[in-house]
Amino acid sequence: LEVTAGYADGERGVRGLAWFLTLLGRIAISILVPVIAFVILWQGFLFLRQNDSPKVITAIVAVIWGVGGVAMIYLVMNWLIERLPQRIGSRLLPYLFVGPAMAMLIWFLFLPTLRTLWISLFNSDTSIFVGIQNYIGIFTTPAMLEVFRNNLLWLVFGTSLTLGFGLLIAILADRSRFESLAKAIIFMPMAISFVGAGIIWNFVYENRQQGDPQIGLLNGIWTALGGEPQAWTALVQPWNNLFLIVIMVWLQTGFAMVLFSAAIKGVPTELLEAARVDGANERQVFFRVMVPNIRGTIITVATTTIIFTLKIFDVVWVMTGGQFGTGVIATEFYRQYFTNRNFGIGSALAIILLIAVFPVMIYNLRRFRQQEGFR
């Protein structure tokens, strides 16, 4: 009996040792795997930072490293969590799924908002607290007021022209046999960069001295009609802004058109037919039946376009650099921050931009609460 007891003791001891060793092994692996993963990522980073291999090889390594690295982080973390006791693991797992996205969002958008707000309360090199002095300065400088006026021009003309053309083309295309071709043509500029669009339109607006052959299309037509060649983007201010707004309309109408087109197809044909049978003419059908039915889409497109016009930067920057009275908030922000190194005013301008889109943010949040996105 004693022997058996001793044996049982020994067995317990062995089992305890085995358990302890397994635990040690588990901890070791749990540390080793992330460490190896980290070392691989770090080596990749070093390779990419100081390499002199051919460009294409660097490119391929960079792409694999970037995409693979992110996937690896998720998989390694998941592997670690599965090693934890079930109770803790199932609590932690959701944060593995949501955490990285939230961390990025907080690092790249949420905290910067607070930091920019903070910097906007200081002077140009962030050494002296000045309160709201920067904001007062912005709203009392004539040059800045011109910038706000330009943004207002963009807002009013840009939005109304984009919506107008978008709706017009959507309706016309709906009744035409060339619908898909026409829509593809109008939509195409959405694939073109602002820099590319800037070059395209700079070329359209190109201006040569009178008597020289005009190589810009607009001056070509204008002089053929007997006009004097004009520098369109530097023309009579503030109307030169319109020639820049045309570019945005050209780029964005396709977006509005696609959404309107889908909305129009959603309006029941019987409704339109019923109105026509009741003797309504096409204009009445449009304004009394069509427009109320696609109201939601009109609001959506309008808010998207408004936000777009408020943030407009690249078009102006490439075309005129904000000269000739064409500056907007975003270009002025860039100029103040990176050319004048005036961090206070620059940050204040960014905050003003944020305040301008605030109503849309609140509208989005309210709608989310109404829809109650979570089940």
Next chain:
Amino acid sequence: MRGRGIRRGAVFVNLTLIFLCFIWLIPTVGLFVSSFRDPNDIQASGWWTVLPHPDTVLIEELPLPEGDRTGVMTIEGATGTFEEFREGIAAPDGRIITWVGNRRAGRIEVRGEAITANTNLTLDNYEKVLTGKEYTLTFPDGSTQQVQGDDLGGAFVNSLVVAIPATVIPILVAAFAAYGFAWMGFAGRRVLFVLVVAMLVVPLQIALVPILRDYVTLGINGTYLAVWLAHTGFGLALATYLLFNYIRELPGEILESAFIDGASHMQVFLRLILPLSVPALAAFAIFQFLWVWNDYLVALIFIGAKPDTQVLTQRLAEIVGSRGDDWHLLTAGAFISMLLPLTVFFALQRYFVRGLLAGSVKG
């Protein structure tokens, strides 16, 4: 009566539509045509002159008239002195006779109205902007200049290296988050998702400088990693929101039966959710790819003046700034930068439109 009215209406609709499409297309056509023209031709005439049009052209060249060249002469019906011919004299039939050269040696040029087209097209411009090699430029007056190529080929590769991870990473991160929000319960779920919705419209200008400072502290400014992270951060809110809307609508029964079979969340996500979400993932991928490829501001700030990593839009903007009159380079360069997005766009247009509809109609 009614039938004819409808037909007239259809003609009106189609004509208006064709007119609008023509206006929308013509600026791009101008760029496209110009990119194939000789540099000197671009400067000397509008791109539309590649189309047949009436113009004054050189019809023939004649040798100088024999005999006395000091007095009044008659050439091809036009009468005048050597000095007058040097300026050019209109013959009775409308042709213009010009004496080129001096009194003893030279030639007679006869110009007249004719239908002509400047079809002197070339691929040279593309060669010049694509490579980084030096080449010789010849001006109309015969002088030459050594010019460094713009190496847009290298910038094209850089754009790819920036755009591919900057498209895939946010989609991956957002898909994980969307699944978490849609199908997992945890403390703070609502608050965190409200944050996502709130961040949807924050202008990225607000983030540029604080992030730039972080990058300088971390020592990664100007690297690909910096740009990928920036595009991921700025694109995440929309990506998470769009994918959440899609993944939430997937049938719950499939997931439940998978869980009963003992699948983990990670297995369900990788084997079920990702394959089922391909339409939404593709739609956002096209969105994000076009946005990153066409982006100028983020690259301008986080890549800056590092020629090794500069992307296409930056190089193009630089040419606009420093040599804005070199239209042969600008047009070819702009078209190179448009090539890939246009291909992606036309190949995957249906996905793209679907993505736009999902993204905008819902929120």
